[in-house]
Amino acid sequence: MSTKIILYLALLICVFSSSSSAERPAHCLQPHPxxxxxxxxxxxGFFYNPDQNxxxxxxxxxxxxxxxxxxDLREDCVKECVNVN
Structure with a gap:
């Protein structure tokens, strides 16, 4: 019984940690054209500066x-590259 509880808790931890840690898309790290x-x-245009976030x-x-x-818009850049957990 306790093994099932431990496995269940481990599964919950994995689900919550993977859903809360979004990754920054790779194109955010490309230089501006x-x-x-x-x-x-x-x-x-607008580009993401990783040094300044x-x-x-x-x-x-x-x-x-x-x-x-x-x-084209700063808001799109911020939404996709800056506001990442």
Whole structure:
């Protein structure tokens, strides 16, 4: 009987600890994109800065964007990358 109780308690601990510890998506740790080309177009967005645990705006000039990951809205970045348990 006590073995069943111990197993049940261990199962509960595993369930609650795995549900409360969400992981930050891998793309949050990518650098912001880089502007490419000789255009004077201003490209911007928001990226997650893991050193500050904050979303920051980035600005680049160029014709298009290459590499990295960013968000159009700061709120989306914060929701997905900062507000993670």
């Amino acid at each position: 880089q502007g490419e080309g000789l255009c004077d177009m201003l490209i911007s 904050a979303c920051e705006e980035w600005l680049e000039s160029g014709c298009n964007v290459v590499g990295g990951h960013s968000y």
